[in-house]
Amino acid sequence: MFAVYAKEPNQEKPLDSLVVGERPEPSVPEGWVRVAVKAASLNMHDIWTLRGVGIKPDQFPMILGCDGAGVLDDGTEVVLHSVVNAPGWQGDDTLDPKRTLLTEKHQGTFADYVIVPKRNAVPKPAGLSFAEAATMGTAWLTAYRMLFVKSGLKPGQTMLVQGASGGVSTALVQLGRAAGLRVWVTGRTEEKRALAEQLGAHQSFESGARLPERVDGVFETVGKATWGHSLKSLKPGGVVVVSGSTSGPDPSADLQRVFFLQLRVLGSTMGTRDELADLLSYLDLAGIRPQIGAELPFSEAEQGFQSMLDGATAGKIVFTR
Structure with a gap:
């Protein structure tokens, strides 16, 4: 499947590690779901992944992207919660000492498909476009x-x-x-x-x-x-x-x-799955829409990464297909 990924850590020249190419399609373990990604947004965390921060060298290649929105196999439109908790964790998602984010242990959203635990796929309000919804999770x-x-x-x-x-x-x-x-x-x-x-x-x-x-x-x-x-x-x-x-x-x-x-x-770090659901509801009620500074096809991901490195942002950078 198509994917935008980091082939290896590169502290000094992170974009030299960026690849726009192909990766194997993921299998779906029990309790997880497959999401066909329609849009995903870029975060500084993706730059850190390219630099090798928060990820072990043996975990490369790693598909990038913490955030995303897409469609389940049954047609349900969803927004992704990127905090993945340890099995059985109870309480605030962000306080789990064994929590991880997409792209730290599990492959990310800059691909045709991503797999996440079932609870991490939050229903998308109909009033939000996929590009807008893709900015929500981080x-x-x-x-x-x-x-x-x-x-x-x-x-x-x-x-x-x-x-x-x-x-x-x-x-x-x-x-x-x-x-x-x-x-x-x-x-x-x-x-x-x-x-x-x-x-x-x-x-x-x-x-x-x-x-x-x-x-x-x-x-x-x-x-x-x-x-x-x-x-x-x-x-x-x-x-x-x-x-x-x-x-x-x-x-x-x-x-x-x-x-x-x-x-x-x-x-303050990220937020919980329930807070993401409340945020989506609040935006729907208040009629707020996120500021998208640039919307690019996934094939032009390097341009978006360069803009973030240069500090040339005017809101979120979103990749779509």
């Missing part, structure tokens, strides 16, 4: 959990999103606006800030800019480059919710500010 689910499960923010309060144009950031802007929060964002370029305002941000600022006032919550996916600004932007008792560190994982903790102002620092 970026949008991460944003939903950060905002609605972790932050504790309420309508009328002010939130700051660091970085204006990535998949999680654009989702946070849209979700925050729909939930009745005042949404501020930072962005490196005028184009990125304009995109955030187009999606519903009330104000946008240059990266590191002094804000008109301190905020109730900050949403962090950038890390080292923005961490100091995030802490300085918070009101006493405010919260920063962290789900990534794309500019580096080693920010200065600034512990004096944390304890003196009684700031809360919360980690």
Whole structure:
């Protein structure tokens, strides 16, 4: 079957490991289902897989793609939940110490077919296209959990999103606006800030800019480059919710500010299968649609990977067939 995969880990030149070609069609074990993939979205996790992060060398070649939407053999249209739990796990999907993601142990979605546990195939709302649904499982689910499960923010309060144009950031802007929060964002370029305002941000600022006032919550996916600004932007008792560190994982903790102002620092990773179902229902009810920055055929996957490496994103990059 057709697939886009990583042939081997390559830390320095990840795209040299990217192959658009053929892989064996998967067999379907008991309790799993086969999904004919109609669309799948690109995540930074796919770049990390090409670099060999979070995956052992003997697990290559690995079909890429955490997210996807498609059709079961019986014709049911589904969205994929990419967190695969250990057999018998009970509780929050994201707290399972033996959990894994598609592309870490199990082959991913950038192919004609992918297999997942039956519970990981969530019914797709009819109002969402396959391309839109394919953005839900990682970026949008991460944003939903950060905002609605972790932050504790309420309508009328002010939130700051660091970085204006990535998949999680654009989702946070849209979700925050729909939930009745005042949404501020930072962005490196005028184009990125304009995109955030187009999606519903009330104000946008240059990266590191002094804000008109301190905020109730900050949403962090950038890390080292923005961490100091995030802490300085918070009101006493405010919260920063962290789900990534794309500019580096080693920010200065600034512990004096944390304890003196009684700031809360919360980690957030992905989300649960039930949260994904709630997210899909919420988008359907609110009429929200994800920002897709580029939609490309799977055969042009390398172009999408290069855009992500270059930081040339304006929402999610989606591959379709």
